[in-house]
Amino acid sequence: MHDVKYLLENYDLAAARLESRGYTDLGWLAELAEKRRVMVGQRDGLRGDQKKVSDSFKLPGTTPEMREELRERSKAIGLQIDAMTAELEAIEADLENRLMYVPNLPDELTPVGPDESGNVVARAWGTPRQLPFKALEHWELGEKLNILDFERARKISGARYVIYRGAGARLERALAAFMLDIHTTEHGYTEILPPFLVLEQCMRGTGQLPKFREEAYVATDEMFLIPTAEVPVTNMHREEILDAKDLPLKYAAYSACFRREAGSYGRDVKGMTRVHQFQKVELVKFTTPETSEEEHQKLTADAERILQRLELPYRVMELCSGDIGFSAARCFDLEVWLPGQQAFREISSCSNFKDFQARRAGIRYRPAPGEKPRFVHTINGSGLAVGRTVIAILENYQQEDGSIVVPTALRPYMGGLEVIR
RNA sequence: GGAGAGAUGGCCGAGUGGCCGAAGGCGCUCGCCUGCUAAGCGAGUGUAGGUCAAAAGCCUACCGUGGGUUCAAAUCCCACUCUCUCCGCCA
DSSP: OOOHHHHHHTHHHHHHHHHTTTOOOOTHHHHHHHHHHHHHHHHHHHHHHHHHHHHHTTSTTOOHHHHHHHHHHHHHHHHHHHHHHHHHHHHHHHHHHHHHTSOOOOOTTSOOOSSGGGOEEEEEESOOOOOSSOOOOHHHHHHHTTSEEHHHHHHHHOSSOOEEOTHHHHHHHHHHHHHHHHHHHTSOOEEEOOOSEEEHHHHHHHTOTTTTGGGSOBOGGGEEEOSSTHHHHHHTTTTEEEEGGGOSEEEEEEEEEEOOOTTOTTSSOSTTSSOSEEEEEEEEEEEOTTTHHHHHHHHHHHHHHHHHHTTOOEEEEEOOTTTSOTTOSEEEEEEEEETTTTEEEEEEEEEEEETHHHHHHTEEEESSTTSOOEEOEEEEEEEEEHHHHHHHHHHHSBOTTSOEEOOGGGGGGGTTOOEEO
8 A cells, every 4th residue: 555645745756657557546645634634624614613612511500500601512523523523434436446556666776667578687597408308398297296186186275286196296395495494594584374264354464355356266254265375474563663673574484375366267277387276385585675675685595505505507587667566566486497498487476565565564663762663565476386396397307207306495395306207 | 172371551460340551560752869789768650542833731542452331441341352270183
């Protein structure tokens, strides 16, 4: 959510930034905000009047007749206040509602571009493997080895699910443990295992709602299945005032993620590139505004380290204004090389939300004792999406006979297994 | 699921209709004192909105949430949520 004052005081700049990401309609803001401002003043004035009348009851020498008159006057004022409050509440609800649909301002560092085509390669690591035989795609490998079962997953849950079996399940578990171990012991993150069902206000806090309701699974009791651990972990500190000396807070959370993938019919239908449930290790940081840029870079590097340890070639894409997510101000995608698909595919998305989520979720910090609280900056990124890492390993480490060499770094987590066959 | 107790500021805790944005304590900040440390003394210390060029000041709201009663609600009434204790059930 935005600071209305900031938007109004920097209107031209803000409108231009929003336009660079496709949001062109901000005309309603000034009028609504002004209407609200005037009405708040009037309402508060009336309340003040009513308080003065009430105070008169206590004055010595107030006769019963005078009391009766005071009562009448106070009631009359009360009626005016009620009418005004109803109108004001409608205006505030309207303002709030519209504001919730305004995406974040792209950062000044974010390249301007219309869509995906405007993204720029920030850097690359490793050499995309070209195998000396016909490389298979992950679903072919998975089914051949009987470690991924799409057929039975369809039977029990429908399209876009997967069952991991045997060494496949072990590989997924090993990767999650491997990632968490590196982030907690080498990168200084605190491990979190959050609830996978959250209240609606959490989804609003991180920006999934109200705009992207059709993307979310809703359980009974108005609970939402989390689309990413970003939601519960960011909201852990909702409505809190953090201590400056505790910042940056760094969390690494493993969770299942649930996505309806509405509107992606026909895309990535084969295999498990795009499924309704996948597992992910998510990195989340709470920082001061001064350090968020640096912490964002570091978080991205922390995610990259996993790919490097697994010796998986990748490139880092800096997303342009037309392609960054609703809540993000700046975003780097990590794209891993897949020899089977002969393409780079997203395996992590690392975003700096600045104070956009913090404002929605009420997450602040006190810079120093006695000073006013300020909104923190939130940053998060996948470190990494586990399922897609399985895909990358299958495709990159496949051998001509269809077996899979286990990356060296992962072998301790696989009970010493060197080859999946 | 049943019975009972509770929810007040960064924390603890008082407050049963107006004198309460809220006693007292802790913590924190500044100052004094003390040749170190500790103790002691004094002052200050919630959030948001509005007003103002800005600050000071002033106004308004906020005592779990939402309604209600009343001229007036932290305080009375109703509903809900959450927490704690005991019982039941359960991984």
